[in-house]
Amino acid sequence: MSLLQIQNMTKTFGGLCAVSDFSIAIEGNELMALIGPNGAGKTTVFNLVSGFYSPTEGSLVFKGKSLAGLKPHQVTALGIARTFQNIRLWHDMTVLENIQISQHYNLGYNLVDAFLRTRRYMGNEKRIADRGYEILEALDLRQFAEEMPKNLPYGLQRRVEIARALSINPALLLLDEPAAGLNSSDVNDLIKLIGWIHKEFKIAIWMIEHQMDVVMSLCSWIKVVDFGVTIAEGTPEQIQNNPDVIKAYLGDENI
Incomplete structure (x- = not known):
């Protein structure tokens, strides 16, 4: 069984069909892309997978479990982490605190433990802090642990957001336009980082x-959507030369 299996997923908002009859299977160690022009429905797909929306039709199954009706924190607990096109960091918290707060779904203690600072509270807080430092070390961010994200260059902020997603030990990482807003040097660094994460974390x-x-x-595999409809899928070479993809991006006159 695939890690993530989506079958015939459709999402409508009133009379607007944002995603139509979308299907895909993602295995345990694949690196895949979902592309298409602006407004094609790509982020809607990610919002459906991560629990922000519920599908109008179709099924989403992750690790053999249906994602239907689950809230974002429940989806996260199953092992799906994501980043966003617009970086969503807490800029008045330190980099380390941004990493630690991602553990809220798995604190391991209750309000009474926190108030009384019980052994369970202290032990879990140490576990969360250790995990934070571990992931910052892995992504070469340890020196910025006590820095505020708003004081970091944009490329480092993007790296912090990816680190926060990785801190939950996901089996599937969703990256929503990770290169958005980056300069050419940062894009090259991002390519190396994502390739390293894929190899090192085996996700x-x-x-x-x-x-x-x-x-x-x-x-290795790319799926292309336009106006919510899948128009092509295949290897990078196949997609690069697909006339439907070229038309969607450039228009009829460029074919």
């Missing part, structure tokens, strides 16, 4: 990305 990565050099450098 599945599914990304939405507009920068084709990122997609073509990293992904």
Whole structure:
């Protein structure tokens, strides 16, 4: 069974069909991309997988369990982590605290423990802090642990967001336009980082990305949507030369 199996998923908002009859299977160590023009429905797909929306039709199964009706924190607890196109860090908390707060779904203690600072509270707080330092070390961010994210360059902020997602030990990492807002140097660093994460953490990565050099450098399989409908899927070479994809991005006059 695939790690993530989506079958015939459709999402409508009133009379608007944002995603239509979408199907995909992602295995345990794949690196795949979902691409398409602006407004194609890509982020809606990610919002459906991560529990922000519920599908109008179809099924989503992760590790053999249905995601239907689950809230985002419940999806996270199953092992799906994500980043966002617009970086969503808490800028008045330190980098380490941003990593630690991702553990809220798995604290291991209750309000009474926190108030009384019980042994269970102290032990779990140490576990969370240790995990935070471990992931910062792995992503070469340890020196920024006590820094506020708002004081870091944009490329490092993106790295912190990815570190926070990895801190939950996901089996599937969703990256929503990780190269958005990055300069060419940062994009090259991002390509190396994602490739390293895929190899080192041995997890599945599914990304939405507009920068084709990122997609073509990293992904073995690409799915293309336009106006919520799948128009193509295949290897980078197949997608690059697909006339339907070229038409969706460039228009009829460029075919």
